[in-house]
Amino acid sequence: MNRKIIHIDMDAFFASVEQRDFPELRGKPVIVGGQPNSRGVVAASSYEARQFGIYSAMPCSRAYQNCPHAIFVRPRFQAYKQVSSEIHAIFKEYTDLIEPLSLDEAYLDVTDVESRDGVATLIAKELREKIFKQLQLTASAGISYNKFLAKLGSDQNKPNGQFVIKPGEAEHYLQDLPISRFHGVGKVTEAKMKSFGINTGGDLKQQSLLQLQRVVGNSAEYYYDIARGIDHRQVSNKRIRKSLGSETTFQQDISDTQEMLQQLFKLLDEVLASLSQRELLAYTLTLKVKYADFSQVTRSYTGDTVISLQKTASTLIPTLLNKTDADTKSVRLLGISFSNLLSHKDYSDSQLPLFN
């Protein structure tokens, strides 16, 4: 049976929250991020600002050139987090299968939702109406039978709109879609694909798996599938972090390996504490070293069993540090991170215990 997936994407989220909370900003080009004379970048911009060609991640100085009368405001992440959790509370009225992508985007699997006769487009409409009524913010929605298509759909009638891609419509919809709209295609992949004559979804579909491997390597299978509207990824509400780490930049470069080790052990204690706080175990430990000349290396170790134990990890650290040039070069930054994470629960779920 086909799944019913809704992708909800808040419209110009940070900027809209600012305009909501500060009425004097309404109807004006608002840029959330760094100050115009700083080295910061644009985190979000209101639709009024977008008319001046301003987009996220653009340097603030450029944004200022494009639109000198824009109002630059500092982000208030606490406020956005709060609003985000209010939005999630509305989602939860319908389903627990919610996979947040960021503060302003989430996938919902509404396959088993019964309200509105289980019609996903009606559910999406009601969700957006509730968000507007309760929070005075607009959202766009994409509705389809998998994550990839739902995400495409939410972009189609933005802002404050929604779009459905039904089974059987996908290939037609994708046919003329510019390749840059496909999730996962950034500037580099786009240029690469274009150099192989792949400009649209239709072009992508023409490629055999083998040809795609030459263009995008390991991701070939993913692109081969999505060109056909196929995406088997589940909406998962227990998406766990991929990695957890900490790093520190020293006020002065250090060249004594003993001191480096001391700093690393300090970082280790910190990261182990937050791992255990989140009830996570790890199989991989990565050490990051940035030398005084700003060049950077990482060294990592993956164990057969969990290595996120104080003793195991602290014996690994000197070994990893030995594989760098830290003994001959001075160092400006050290970091450690754990990846290949696994929750305590998942671990104990599959392996049955001897004692209850």
Add this chain to the structure above:
Amino acid sequence: MNINLSKDVLLKPLQLINGVVERRQTLPILANVLLEVDQGVLTMTATDLEVEVIAQLGVDSKASGRITLPARKLFDICRSLGDGADISIQVEDEKATLRSGRSRFVLTTLPADDFPDIGEMEDARSFTLKQGELKRLMDQTAFAMAQQDVRYYLNGMLFEMGSEQLRTVATDGHRLAMAEAAVNIGWNDKTQIIVPRKGVNELQRLLNELDKDVKVELGANHIRFTTDGMSFTSKLIDGRFPDYEHVVPKNGDKILIVDKDALKQALVRASILTNEKFRSISVHVKPGRIVIHARNPEQEHAEEEVEVDYNGDEFEIGFNAAYVQDALGAMNELQVQMVFTDPSSSCLLHGVANESSRYVVMPMRI
């Protein structure tokens, strides 16, 4: 204080002692070894406050005195001297000077009075057995000890002393290993104590004159193992070991016999394509053979068939391959008996003709 001795007699005890010296000490003096000389006997002590090892040897010295020296450096110096080299150590004004041939090293010292004591043995009872026997009991079970488990009593090995038997048990909560030997202990009650992981690991290293005796003394809070020239003391873990006998399956009616090495090798190969986190394999047991399946997240998979002696009902059960491999690796017998009850109950493994070591492995859900 002045000591003269040869590298050859000093090196080995020094090496044994060094294992106890913690690399990340909380107290600086724990990086040191305590040297005490009295009436021609040199006593060397190292401790991490949890375990303590003492070695004694005869030296050419009329003086008496006590001092502590950096253990690692002392060991590294001795190790790199030529074989048969003569060493003299002289202590004067908080410095120790070590001379050998044309080499001279001046080491810092810390006062012997500051060297910590692991505590007295009180009301000790004792028994004696062969070092080889004790080592076997530990070697066959140590792998199953937990590591830094919050159930602190699992981070060690249970020693259970009955009147005529010594048994060791270790478990991490997923699998369990137990081994036993006939030993004339002569105590009336059954006594259980838990030796911490570090104590077990060090003792495994220290016991290497296998046909000689080791005396085991048990106090209220410590256990001490004494051999010719060496004594090792460990604090005990103050806790109750779980009721292990309760989890050894008794009603298993599905019994198969398999060649240990054939199964071991099949598991090694199948493990290549397991999920590296869980190491899970599924074992399909059929009359006359088992089929082992492994699959990894990339959807690669492996299949291994092993001939077995079995003629009961077919069933399928999941395991962490590493747990089964560990158990097989610790057994001495070539033919192994595996006893199953059902796919959600533990499996018991032991030698066909020999149950002196037994292993219990809990399955995984498949």
